[in-house]
Amino acid sequence: MSLDASEVxxxxxxxxxxxxxxxxxxxxxxxxxxxxxxxxxxxxxxxHVEPMAHPLALAQRLREDVVTETNQRELFQENAPAVEDGxxxxxxxxx
Amino acid sequence: MHxxxxxxxxxxxxxxxxxxxxxxxxxxxxxxxxxxxLNCYITVTDKQALQAAEQADQQRSEGKAGPLTGVPLAHKxxxxxxxxxxxxxxxxxxxxxxxxxxxxxxxxxxxxMVMLGKTNMxxxxxxxxxxxxxxxxxxxxxxxxxxxxGSSGGSASVVxxxxxxxxxxxxxxxxxxxxxxxxxxxGLKPTYGRVSRYGMxxxxxxxDQAGPMTRTAExxxxxxNVMSGFDSRDSTSVDREVPDYTANLSDSLKGLxxxxxxxxxxxxxxxxxxxxxxxxxxxxEKMGAELVDISLPNSGLSVPTYYVVAPAECSSNLSRFDGVxxxxxxENPTDLEDLYKRSRGEGFGEEVKRRIMIGTYALSAxxxxxxxxxxxxxxxxxxxxxxxxxxKVDVIMxxxxxxxxxxxGEKTEDPVSMYLSDIYTIAVNLAGLPGMSVPAGFVDGKxxxxxxxxxxxxxxxxxxxxxxxxxxxxxxxxxPDAYK
Numbered sequence: 001m002s003l004d005a006s007e008v009x010x011x012x013x014x015x016x017x018x019x020x021x022x023x024x025x026x027x028x029x030x031x032x033x034x035x036x037x038x039x040x041x042x043x044x045x046x047x048h049v050e051p052m053a054h055p056l057a058l059a060q061r062l063r064e065d066v067v068t069e070t071n072q073r074e075l076f077q078e079n080a081p082a083v084e085d086g087x088x089x090x091x092x093x094x095x
Numbered sequence: 096m097h098x099x100x101x102x103x104x105x106x107x108x109x110x111x112x113x114x115x116x117x118x119x120x121x122x123x124x125x126x127x128x129x130x131x132x133l134n135c136y137i138t139v140t141d142k143q144a145l146q147a148a149e150q151a152d153q154q155r156s157e158g159k160a161g162p163l164t165g166v167p168l169a170h171k172x173x174x175x176x177x178x179x180x181x182x183x184x185x186x187x188x189x190x191x192x193x194x195x196x197x198x199x200x201x202x203x204x205x206x207x208m209v210m211l212g213k214t215n216m217x218x219x220x221x222x223x224x225x226x227x228x229x230x231x232x233x234x235x236x237x238x239x240x241x242x243x244x245g246s247s248g249g250s251a252s253v254v255x256x257x258x259x260x261x262x263x264x265x266x267x268x269x270x271x272x273x274x275x276x277x278x279x280x281x282g283l284k285p286t287y288g289r290v291s292r293y294g295m296x297x298x299x300x301x302x303d304q305a306g307p308m309t310r311t312a313e314x315x316x317x318x319x320n321v322m323s324g325f326d327s328r329d330s331t332s333v334d335r336e337v338p339d340y341t342a343n344l345s346d347s348l349k350g351l352x353x354x355x356x357x358x359x360x361x362x363x364x365x366x367x368x369x370x371x372x373x374x375x376x377x378x379x380e381k382m383g384a385e386l387v388d389i390s391l392p393n394s395g396l397s398v399p400t401y402y403v404v405a406p407a408e409c410s411s412n413l414s415r416f417d418g419v420x421x422x423x424x425x426e427n428p429t430d431l432e433d434l435y436k437r438s439r440g441e442g443f444g445e446e447v448k449r450r451i452m453i454g455t456y457a458l459s460a461x462x463x464x465x466x467x468x469x470x471x472x473x474x475x476x477x478x479x480x481x482x483x484x485x486x487k488v489d490v491i492m493x494x495x496x497x498x499x500x501x502x503x504g505e506k507t508e509d510p511v512s513m514y515l516s517d518i519y520t521i522a523v524n525l526a527g528l529p530g531m532s533v534p535a536g537f538v539d540g541k542x543x544x545x546x547x548x549x550x551x552x553x554x555x556x557x558x559x560x561x562x563x564x565x566x567x568x569x570x571x572x573x574x575p576d577a578y579k
Binding site for chain 2: 018052055056090093
């Protein structure tokens with residue numbers, strides 16, 4: 001499996017990753033190499049194998065539907081790049 | 096004082112040979128002198144350390160000290176530490192001050208351990224050489240031209256250079272065991288679910304597990320006693336009794352069945368490393384263990400399978416870094432999409448971006464079955480091989496890494512060659528089993544690690560098997576000349 005420049009740009013867009021145009025050929029080469037490695041999976045027949053999502057066959061734990069977190073907005077927002085009146089600031093999204 | 100093991104420091108504090116403030120100061124002095132060259136710490140928390148040490152001495156004087164009260168350690172910079180920068184080796188989190196403590200940090204704090212600082216690591220734990228860190232590469236104390244391994248390279252380097260008696264690490268595909276091997280220390284990755292992942296910055300959630308990195312198996316047992324246990328804040332934490340991991344260290348190995356997978360001794364393994372591992376196996380035979388040839392026929396699928404599963408999970412986990420709520424934000428974004436793209440593009444390094452893209456691709460419409468589901472099926476085959484093997488043997492042994500520490504820059508050009516440094520460790524994560532690396536000798540003056548893999552929740556046996564080896568060998572007592 002080999003990726004071309006337009007596919008790399010599409011994947012980068014899906015992942016919302018800005019990459020420099022000059023770096024695209026390098027990404028295409030390295031990602032193609034990694035996919036080449038990954039393709040070694042095709043040597044085994046897995047048609048009758050159940051997929052394994054998790055190492056321990058556990059059921060998801062449930063808990064009571066009660067409040068467990070206290071409000072620490074100010075503490076958490078100390079790490080935010082831009083905040084005003086307790087709100088996170090982003091560039092304008094609605095005209 | 097700095098050459099003491101965790102157990103020796105614990106005993107020294109109990110007998111009043113020295114105080115926690117004295118031993119903490121001794122390590123801080125060494126860190127100040129020797130850490131810049133190795134680049135093994137990202138943050139040194141000297142003031143907090145001395146405060147915590149004073150508190151520990153106070154507790155001791157009141158008769159309230161436990162075995163680890165006042166004993167210093169370092170934390171990998173992947174664990175959230177309240178009020179202290181937690182960078183995960185990334186520009187993305189260079190400005191992040193954690194607002195809470197990770198479960199592991201909480202437990203070690205409550206045991207009275209004193210944090211010396213946060214260790215360098217591959218960015219978001221993605222790497223096998225500690226060269227992907229935003230804060231620069233870490234050096235191997237045995238050879239400053241060589242890598243310390245990764246991703247817990249800083250943690251391995253500080254323990255090997257005795258800039259901390261022990262450190263925490265995390266292991267997603269070998270990130271505790273491989274650097275432990277390359278730096279000549281003892282490292283343990285517990286069973287998935289044994290140690291809380293709460294507050295441990297997520298890379299691949301179905302694989303990540305935290306564990307101790309120490310000089311001896313006894314020290315690892317002491318730390319694991321504190322690190323293990325149920326945490327309701329981690330949905331995959333296992334609610335299961337924690338045994339005293341130091342209780343069975345002295346058990347005899349007579350009759351122990353050691354499985355040797357033929358796949359771990361074949362092509363790709365350095366011949367001198369193979370000889371070193373064979374010599375270690377002879378020691379086990381002398382102790383009464385029985386060597387059994389086994390096969391893990393699907394282990395060749397581990398690396399390909401891992402490089403779908405781990406990137407898929409990482410692409411999802413790292414989507415939280417959006418330049419809005421915390422972490423790096425680009426200058427003057429023109430609109431929301433520009434904000435996301437440039438914050439992530441500038442905040443993440445190359446290897447992280449590569450893995451996010453592989454994961455995004457593997458999960459995208461049209462490719463999901465061919466990559467992600469296929470990988471999950473291969474994962475089951477790999478895991479089933481181990482289940483079958485443990486019907487016949489008690490533990491599995493082999494090399495931790497295919498070679499000794501390689502030189503910096505040697506594998507950075509080709510990501511796939513870097514990925515193959517983990518050929519013997521990755522299957523263990525895919526299956527969720529516990530694994531260890533213990534020092535077993537040297538090749539060209541660089542350490543070789545013996546890997547010991549156990550059955551689920553069989554950490555006591557692993558530690559016993561490692562400890563017994565350390566009673567009849569002194570590889571774990573070797574220290575690099577420049578850091579004696």
